[in-house]
Amino acid sequence: MAKILNVSNLEKSYSSGSKKLKVLQNISFTIEKGDTFSIVGPSGSGKTTLLGLCAGLDRADTGIIELCGTNLGVLSEDERALLRSREVGFVFQDFQLLPTLTALENVVVPLELQGVKKASKKGIELLEKVGLANRLHHYPSQLSGGEQQRVAVARAFSNGPSILFADEPTGNLDAETGEKIIRLLFDLNADTGTTLVIVTHDMELADMTQHQIRLKGGKIITEQNTPIS
C-alpha cells in the first residue's frame, strides 16, 4: 500500500515570553492511503498541534512531514495552501461554519473560490449525501450541532480530498449525534477511499480505526493496530 503521510523525527516548540515549551518530541509514524487512523492522549499532550502540522497548517521546527509525496518543509506558505486545497479536508470540533452563509453557501463558496465549475450543483449533491437535502438554505444558527457538523463534513469533502483530518469531531455533540457523525465519516472513507485521521479522547471511536497512536507529554507512548472484526 502507498503511504500518504510520513512523519519522521518531528519536533515542535512554542515560545511563551522568554521560555520555550517543547510540545512534540521525536514523533515518527506513517499512514497508508485509505487507512483510518486515530491520535489519542490526554489534554495538552500535543494532539491538535500534531494534526495541524500534518495538515500543513503550521510548520515543524525539525523533522520531516511528507504529505501525498510532498515534503511540507520545503514548501512556501502559498504552496502549502495550494496542496491543502487539493489534497486535504479538515473538520473542527466547533464546526467553524461562516454564520452569515447558508448551509449550501458554506459548501459552495470555498468551491467557487477554487474556480470549481458547477459548484452549486456539487454543493447540493454533497449536502444530500450527508442527509441535509432539506436544510440547504438554513443558516448555521438554525441548525442543530449535528447538522452543523454534517455541513462541515460536506465542506471538508467538497474538494475530493485524499486525506481528511478531524480534530475531536464529536467533542461538541451528544453521544448519539456524535456516533452518527462518526458513521458518516467512516462511510465516506469506505465510499471514497479518503484517508481518515482523527484526534479523539473517545476510546470507543479510537478502537474503530485501523491504527492508533497515543501521545503523552508530546511523545508517542503506544502505537497499535486494531484488528478489523
Ligand code: ADP
Ligand atoms: P491537545 O490537543 O492534546 O490538547 P495541544 O496540541 O492543543 O494538545 O497543546 C499542547 C501544548 O501546547 C499545551 O500545553 C498547549 O497549552 C500548548 N499550545 C498549543 N498551542 C499553542 C500556541 N499557539 N502557543 C503556545 N502554546 C500552545
